[in-house]
Amino acid sequence: MKLYFAPGACSLSPHIVAHEAGLELQLEKVDTQTKVLQSGGDFWKINPKGYVPALELEPGEVLTEGPALVLYLADLRPEAGLVPAEGSRERYRVQEMLGYINSELHKTYAPLFQPTTPDVTREERTVYLxxxxxxxxxxxxxxxxxxxxxxxxxxxxxxxxTRWAKYVKVDLSGFPNLMAFMERVSARPAVRKALAAEGLPV
Structure with missing residues (x-):
């Protein structure tokens, strides 16, 4: 399997899950501005949506969307305990949380990365976060x-x-439990491996 990623983007999530599950992935870096692969190819031909992550399951078959990728990877190694069993109520609770993070957090950060976003919009999005x-x-x-x-x-x-907060200057220090969670996750060996592989600070 090959993971198409951009350092620190949402593709970090399936990258971490793969390490937690003990799965081997090939990595292909994507320039998110030009859509050119590190190997020189055209990312549009891999994922017509134009964004990461994308997971090549086998030649010609690509799975996209982070929540789908993490479920797929976790199900490859059920013994790792990264997602509850299919059909269980607990699994739907995890899917519910993935949806919440995707729609309420992930998408809210998007305009904060754009330098042209007006200050009033930045303030509104921060309050929403x-x-x-x-x-x-x-x-x-x-x-x-x-x-x-x-x-x-x-x-x-x-x-x-949540790692994105420091890059877009959103101060989350008022959430001490969240900050403790971030430190806890940062210390996990699988997370450190994924960060190092993407050239990010550990």
């Missing part, structure tokens, strides 16, 4: 990870998008 992180903060008050003491795919996604 704080509102959505409040639920996460309360949840993490009684547990190490989103679903207890065991790391799973939703934690990988939350960690990935």
């Amino acid at each position: 704080f509102k959505r992180y409040k639920l996460i903060e309360e949840r993490l008050a009684t547990r190490a990870y989103l679903f207890g003491d065991t790391f799973n795919i939703a934690d990988a996604y939350l960690y990935t998008v």
Whole structure:
């Protein structure tokens, strides 16, 4: 399998999950501005959507969208315990959280990366993030990870998008449980391996 990624982008989430599951991935870096692969190819031909992540399962078959990728990778190694069993109520709760992170956090960060975004929009998006992180903060008050003491795919996604806060100058220091979660996840060997492989600070 080959993961098409951009350093620190949402593709970091399936990258982390692969390491947690003990799966081997080939990595292909994508320039998100030009859509040119590190090897020189055209990323549009790999993923017509034009964004990472994309996971080549076999030649000619590519899976896209981060929440789908992390589920797929976790299901390849069920013994790793990264997602509850199919059909279980617990699995739907994890999918519910993936949807929340995707729609309420991930998408809210997007305009903050654009230098042309007006200040009033930046302020509104920041306030919105704080509102959505409040639920996460309360949840993490009684547990190490989103679903207890065991790391799973939703934690990988939350960690990935929350790392963006420092790059877009969103101060999350008012969420101490979230900050402790970030430190906890950063210390995991699989996470450190993924960060190092992408050339990111550990």
